Amino acid sequence: MMNQRQILLGLVLTFTAVGLALAQDKFPNKPVTVVVPQAAGGANDAIARVIAQKLSEQMGQPFVIDNRTGAGGNVGTTAVARAKADGYTLMVTADSAMVINLSLYQSTGFDPIKDFDPVGTVATAGYVLVANPSFPAKNTTELIALAKQQPGKINIGSAGNGTLNHLIGEMLSKAAGIDMVHVPYKASSAAVTDLVAGQVQVSVQSLPSSIAFIRSGKVKVLGVINPKRLPALPDVPTIGETIKGFGTTPWYGMFVPAGTPKHIVTQLNAEIAKALESKDVLDRLAGVGCEPYKSTSEQFANLVRDDLSRWAKIVKTSGATID
Incomplete structure (x- = not known):
């Protein structure tokens, strides 16, 4: 029969194992990379840095900006599409790179619907x-x-x-x-x-x-x-x-590689919503001429699908193409 000391040791080992498992399951438990497919100094970069800093504060891990530019956003976007779907590679991008490029380029290197899971919108810009x-x-x-x-x-x-x-x-x-x-x-x-x-x-x-x-x-x-x-x-x-009917509202949002665990997508969406209620975030966005834009993952997915169709018509009418 096991003596008391052996029982206590067994309990300690069991609780330690459970604690390690919970620590590993906790998201995030290491730095998160936030890919921005546009250059530093633009609207998307400014918005991404505001939200990344706040998520770092809220979630207790660094959210590190990685500007990966090229081909109108296709280079960075393709890199995220091919990244491991574990929540540690995110993307904050503009509507232009995600929903317009498909109509402009012969090949973007990614499919905006199949290759990504929308997390949520973050902001609109003037x-x-x-x-x-x-x-x-x-x-x-x-x-x-x-x-x-x-x-x-x-x-x-x-x-x-x-x-x-x-x-x-x-x-x-x-x-x-x-x-x-x-x-x-x-x-x-x-x-x-x-x-x-x-x-x-x-x-x-x-x-x-x-x-x-x-x-x-x-x-x-x-x-x-x-x-x-x-x-x-x-x-x-x-x-x-001056020109009746003219106008558009550019949006910026967060995506993760397709197949990222649903609970991580849900958690990130909730953290974005929390961040967009913070006065310092609202003040920083207003300071660069942006406004908060909250949505559920499902609402964001619908927006992406609608805008793919809308911009395809605009691009066709404009005659713009890129080889």
């Missing part, structure tokens, strides 16, 4: 049409009039072929019946730099990419891309006030 301060037009109406007088003479900079600000510029040109010359850059920051220097006259930019230049007077705002006026720029009219 987008604006900005100009060099010396540009004659003061608003969208004057830009359209000037462009019609000088077809093919106004340069519009973007973060690159097929990027969201490129496509929004194409949408604007088509809706207004004007012809502007597209000048692609490798990142939003490069486009803004040349806009300030006067190398291009106008550009579509996210507020996170341009708000510092707007506040300092280095660029001026001609109109708001979003359907509603922005809290950060309440006196600036939307382009939709």
Whole structure:
């Protein structure tokens, strides 16, 4: 028969084993990589850093940003699609990379539906049409009039072929019946730099990419891309006030590789929702011209499917393609 000491030792070993198993099951129990498929300094990068810092505080492990750029977001997105589905590789990305690229590229390297599980939306960003301060037009109406007088003479900079600000510029040109010359850059920051220097006259930019230049007077705002006026720029009219029906609201959200355990997806969604109720997160998002955007995983999945269809039509109409 076992003596008391053996029984106690057995209980200690049993509880130790249970404790180790629970510790291993706890998520996260090591640093988490947050892939951002866009360059540092843009809207998605700014939003990802705000949410990653808060998740680190809430969940007790570092959430480390990894900017993996290239091919309009396809490089980083493909890397996440092929990552281990254990919750330790996440992606915070823009709608452009996830739902627009499929219609632009012959091959993206990933399937936005089959290769990912949506966790939840994080934020929306304000987008604006900005100009060099010396540009004659003061608003969208004057830009359209000037462009019609000088077809093919106004340069519009973007973060690159097929990027969201490129496509929004194409949408604007088509809706207004004007012809502007597209000048692609490798990142939003490069486009803004040349806009300030006067190398291009106008550009579509996210507020996170341009708000510092707007506040300092280095660029001026001609109109708001979003359907509603922005809290950060309440006196600036939307382009939709000039061109009826024009406008879009870019979103940013978190995804994990397909097959990630459901309880991890649910936990991350709940932690994002908690973070988006925090005053410091709300203040930081507002500071870069963004607003919180909460959703369930199911609502986000439906949004992705709807936007894949919507943007496919917009891309086809614009005629934009990338080899």
